[in-house]
Amino acid sequence: MTPVNPPQAKNRFLTRQRRLVLEILRQSPHHPDAGMIYLEAKQRGERISLATVYRSLSYLKEAGLVAENSFGEGHGHFEPVQGAHHFHFTCIDCGAVIELEAGEINRLARALGEVRGLQVDDIHIHLRGRCPDCQQAPALSED
Numbered sequence: 001m002t003p004v005n006p007p008q009a010k011n012r013f014l015t016r017q018r019r020l021v022l023e024i025l026r027q028s029p030h031h032p033d034a035g036m037i038y039l040e041a042k043q044r045g046e047r048i049s050l051a052t053v054y055r056s057l058s059y060l061k062e063a064g065l066v067a068e069n070s071f072g073e074g075h076g077h078f079e080p081v082q083g084a085h086h087f088h089f090t091c092i093d094c095g096a097v098i099e100l101e102a103g104e105i106n107r108l109a110r111a112l113g114e115v116r117g118l119q120v121d122d123i124h125i126h127l128r129g130r131c132p133d134c135q136q137a138p139a140l141s142e143d
Helices: 007-012 016-027 034-043 050-062 103-115 132-136
Strands: 066-070 076-080 086-091 097-101 126-129
Touching: 016 034, 016 050, 016 076, 034 050, 034 076, 050 066
Parallel strands: 086 126
Antiparallel strands: 066 076, 086 097
């Protein structure tokens, strides 16, 4: 029997624009928002609209290739889906986003769910505070 969605079918739906958005995300050391992705595409000389970036991100999320994160700014930040589940720490002073590997948290959350008879499919934990650099920075006086 032929698979319903053969592997080559997935690539057929990755248009040039979708591949561009995914490439920008894979090459970014940060978690860019749609506007940042759009600006990077324009800097590369690509012809793409902001609306196309949003549509591409929506498609890539549905396809399971991109994850959207909310860092308390009222809009999404994006990253390519990685094999290992991870969490984010956002510095409330400088805005730095740091990725944290934490397999123990995944195991603990699933175990807590099992105690209550829940099936945990996804876990979102977002930590906020001050990064080491901002902890060392002198406080600004409000004179």
